[in-house]
Amino acid sequence: MSQLSQFFAQNQFCVLIEYLTSLKETYPVTTSFAGFPSVMTLADRVHTDNDLAPLDAVKGYPDEIDKLLHFAGKGRDIAEFKQFLHQAEAQSLHNLLLLTGDKLKQHQDGEGGVSRTRYLESVNAVMAAKQHGGFCIGVAFNPFKYTEAEIDAQYFKLHKKIKAGADFIISQLGYDMAALQQLQTFLQQHCYSQKLLACVMPLSLARAKFMLQQQVAGIVITPQMIKLLEQEKAAGLSERVYARCALQILICQHLGFAGVHLSACHKPEEQQLLQSYIEQYRNLDLASCQQMWHTLWQDQAGERFRPIVQQYAQQVSLGQIVKYQQLHLMHDTVFNSKLGRGIGHMIFNRGFWNKKPAAKALLKTELLSKHSVVGCDNCGQCRLADTLYICPETCPKGLANGPCGGTSLDRCEFGDRECIHSVKARLAKAVQQTDVLKAQLIEAVPVEVRGSSSWKNWYLQDEPHH
Known part of the structure; x- marks a missing residue:
């Protein structure tokens, strides 16, 4: 049993710390983060389509460190994934986060005589990993959707991911806590026992602008969020980025989540700053954490995180x-x-x-x-x-x-x-x-x-x- 599986079995809140395989240097990895057990995760094809594969990137880290490998299905076939499973097993790597993946940078639409790019979707990868056996299987889910059909479609597929054999679920990066709680309620209502983790990130102005301008798939960054971050930077209050991230982590712990997936916080100085805020707020109860969260976002109703939706519903003809x-x-x-x-x-x-x-x-x-x-x-x-x-x-x-x-x-x-x-x-x-x-x-x-x-x-x- 992997360490991650043990944390889940013992109901220990854990922090999964993401490292990009495109980084040109290897950062120190810890087994504890702000008093919580931690596991390193290696992302797949985030910056470029040719990022170093997680299976190769793990060689730069100690064997005794538990690792979660991402596998993005973009541009890949089921046969390639089955080969990946054998390779992971041979390296005693048993934690997987299986993703369909965002659009390949070199996506081909099949026009002009070129072969169309296809994607191995996560449901099929989960089915294959479950059949192979021996893996702790994670899937991603995006609860930050704001039209009826879009929400329904996401939750219909989550049923399939769970039926296929997912052991745990990691949410998309997002800041709408009501949507995260809706996901938790869904799992409880359907008596699903899969562990739930939230993806979190210290959201700086530069990162928010990049995601908004580049329209990073699935991540909701509203103009209202950008405006607040701009005001804070001008006032010299940029450290609030880490204060909010700490509060989101603690809120997830209070709500009974199994942990968080921490992105864009791989540098030691960033981790130390985030940990210091977690320690500062650790003794607050849920209500106090939520109140401070809303105060720092200057938004009691959570409207700052939601896109403007046109007031009409698409109909079936x-x-x-x-x-x-x-x-x-x-x-x-x-x-x-x-x-x-x-x-x-x-x-x-x-x-x-x-x-x-x-x-x-x-x-x-x-x-x-x-x-x-x-x-x-x-x-x-x-x-x-x-x-x-x-x-x-x-x-x-x-x-x-x-x-x-x-x-x-x-x-x-x-x-x-x-x-x-x-x-x-x-x-x-x-x-x-x-x-x-x-x-x-x-x-x-x-x-x-x-x-x-x-x-x-x-x-x-x-x-x-x-």
């Missing part, structure tokens, strides 16, 4: 409902009925389809019949029945199990469309199919399957692929 009903009926008749499966098996169980001209003609026919209707991209493993006939290939990352954490007010991280998972969440509620989005674990499409006929693959398997 009658056309979307009818399209779903028609496709659902067709799928059940052609692909799921005994007659349909029997005929399909008889047609495709012939060597004729293995010949190159026939295979090419079949693939083209399938693409022409489905692309204009649902956006099919010849994935070879059709998942439409599990995604309410909204094709995951129309997501830039190709995510089938639910959204990434990078959406903003229903908009895709890529900024050029509405998130298909928000659309799907609205439709699911309208047609009373939310259980599908909560419980149906959709397997990753192997690279070798792509570019083949999903029709032929469907009919020639013993049972439908779920």
